[in-house]
Amino acid sequence: MKAKHQRLVLALLAVVAIVGAGLLAMSALKDQAAYFYTPADAKRDHVQPGQAVRLGGMVEGGSIRRAADGVTIDFTVTDGKDTVPVVFRGITPDLFKENSGVVAEGRFDASGRFVADNILAKHDERYMPPQVAGEMHKSESLETGAKVKGGRT
């Protein structure tokens, strides 16, 4: 074996070993590196009340209610399996709406309700002009609270 080939084999073995180790480590991280809990995860992992966590999922259609003071809202986050009621005081991002992704930062209270300090909207990977979106979601209008039917997730 020439020295060149020896170096090639050595370098490739090293690369395979390093990449393999990296991938193993990262896939072992899986749940710890998740950015948020879904309602089902939070239940499974018995997240303690008062522990600061992020809760993510979809805002359930028709669940957003605004309190009389104008800044408090409550809504339901769902992941299809479980739901969690969320209450939040403050300003929500423009993209926060029903049947749309959301990540709430805050903590559970003793009654199982999630008290959010901050709301982030999660955008999905679908990009389209308003005309196309309009055709897909004819029922959607600018009125807030209108229940959206359609496939947007």
Added chain:
Amino acid sequence: MHIFANPARFLQLARPLTPWLGWAGVVLIAMAVGAGLFITPRDYLQGESVRIMYVHVPAAWLGMAGWSGIAVASLMQLVWRHPLAAIAARAIAVPGALFTAVCLATGSIWGRPTWGTWWEWDGRLTSMLVLLFLYIAYIALAGASSERGESSRVAAIFGLVGAVNLPIIHYSVLWWRTLHQGQSITLTKSSIDSSLLWPLPIALLGFTLLFAAIVLMRMRALLAQGKVEARLKRMAEA
């Protein structure tokens, strides 16, 4: 590749190629950005901020492609001792770092109106920031060893090991729940409507050509610098 073991032959090709690549890149970028700003429609949810995509996606691609280039060049340096490999890797590092920074900055500007935050420590954002730090470390390491006048074998090993971050960036949105959205474009389909998508490949090609021109320019500069240093050394010894 062995043809270019002779730097003179490489320069013969690189000198005329640089302006062609650079200007073609600039023209394509102008076309794509112009189309992205004035022709394509706005997005139904994001509104006008969707237009950041035409810079953000090419910047992300070049940030990752740049490190892939460094890794390949490092392998060629370690295994075949190709004389241009170390120079190519050093030449890629600075524009690679720059495009990674552009990707992070444009993403942050997009994130504020869309997500409601400038920065979040999710898997995709964090692994991309790690890539920027890897670039900065690589530049420092390669610069330090070239100043001492040795071939930068440590930098080459670092360039190879750093490549482990590339699949992590790519799969971060699949492995972990992240705030960053999943892949919009795979090899077979795209969830971006075609009326929004078409300038993106033009922008990708344009920025890539510009990147290649910058790399060739920097390689020529590094070769010239090496020549100057060698001559100064001879003069000092004489």
